[in-house]
Amino acid sequence: MQNNEPPSTKPKGFFDRLAAAFHDDAPADREAVRETLREALERGLIDTDTCSMMEGALTVSELRAHELMVPRSQIYAIDLSEPQETWLSIVNESGHSRFPAVDGDLDNVLGLIHAKDLLKLITKPDLDVKTLLRPARFIPESQPTNVLLRDFKATRSHMALVIDEFGSVSGLITIEDVLEQIVGDISDEFDREDKSGNIVPDGKAWRVKAITPIEQFNEYFGADLEDPYCETIGGLVTDRFEHVPRADEVLEEKNFRIRILRADERQVQTLLVERIG
Structure with missing residues (x-):
């Protein structure tokens, strides 16, 4: 009908x-x-x-692997050509659970190794570590991160090495790096909290990370800023604006002029703080 x-x-x-x-x-x-x-x-x-x-x-879905990867210079890798004590020390100090295993440098990746697998060396000190290696995954710098996330899920992988146009390793990316773009920072009991770089002098001003606790800010500047709803200086600034601030927006709070240096659609990242009055 x-x-x-x-x-x-x-x-x-x-x-x-x-x-x-x-x-x-x-x-x-x-x-x-x-x-x-x-x-x-x-x-x-x-x-x-x-x-x-x-x-x-x-x-x-708008990001590419090279935008989220840990750069090559900051990758913790196990060089199996070095003495066992050397790379076991790296495993212990880094606190990571997975590592690229290399022979000499990152241009010769042998595979990936899990820290928990190395526990087998306690009972079998003569074990050939290469038998513990798992296949390494390689992706191009241009790979969309939503595609990478689907790949991680399909293959049950947690880590991939990022390569440039010449096939050289330029970085490393984990499933956590991608998920943090959705749910925010993911921390566990092994993450080390280093607040020393939260406030950095910049001429007559200071660069301040938005995650800086208000308590640390007040202690550093001898200030008395407070907000009943927030614990960080970025949260305080956002609360004052009543919206997520954009780059170059300025707030004057008591004796400080606070300019937004970096921010995305979800949160403030870096502030430039000046004393006024």
Whole structure:
């Protein structure tokens, strides 16, 4: 039977528009999706964490491996050509659970090794470590991180080595690096908290990481900033703006001028702080 009812003129609700924004045929771009999410946040339909994770999931598909990787100079690798005591010391001090195993340098990767597998050396000190190696995965610098995340899931891998156009290892990326773009920083009991670089002099001003605790900020500057809802200086600044600040926005708080140096759509990252008055 033919339906002669006129098409509905009822305005689309939030979930209708969100579904349409993700539909292949819908005339919407990623920014439209983000605006819809922010509207939902303002209306209380979703909370801040949910909005942040959904925006993070969108961002992941826009990033490439080279943007998240640990650069080559910061990779902890086990060089099996060196004495066992040397690389066991690296394993112990780094606190990581997986390592590239190399012969000489990162241009000759033999495989990956798990720290837990090295425990077998306690009962079998003469064991050939190469028998413990697992295959290493290599990906190009240009690989989209959402594709990499699917690959990690399909292969049950947690780490990949990133190679440049010449086939040389340029970095390393883990599943945690990708997931942190969605859910925020992931820390465990083995992560070391180093606050020494949170506040760095820069001429007559200071570069301050947004994650700096307000208590540390006050101690360093002899200040008395406070916020009942936040523990970090980045949180305090965001609370004062009542929105996620953008780069170059400026806040004057008591005797300080705080300029946003770096920020993304979800959080402030770096601040430039000057004394005033």
